[in-house]
Amino acid sequence: MKTHRKKPRKSRFKSWTVLFSVCLFIYCFGVFIGPWLMKYIYGMNKIVQVIEENGIDAGAYYYTEIEGSYTGQQYLTQTLQLLAPEHYGLTLPLISGIVICLLILYFGLRALPQ
Secondary structure, three states, rough: OOOOOOOOHHHHHHHHHHHHHHHHHHHHHHHHHHHHHOOOEEEEEEEHHHHHHOOOOOOHHHOOOHHHHHHHHHHHHHHHOOOOHHHOOHHHHHHHHHHHHHHHHHHHHHHHOO
């Protein structure tokens, strides 16, 4: 005999409150706290000034220093250039791949214990 337990309403409310609070904290840190802290970190103003003057995308710059990233970018660029136009769009392999993935998900979820 299977018994289904419902979550108490307080638990669900608490979960949503925690999720909302964490999202709010991350937003506040990025918009308010981070820029405020920037004034108190030695050398940070100079770094930010140079980045803004030269128009550097700091997030993209990190990946240019990693050799594996450069190799991967070259590989992807060459692959996209060499693909034949018939490989784009709603083709039979794409549709059958989507159907197979959905079937795997369906049967996997059905096999999970309740």
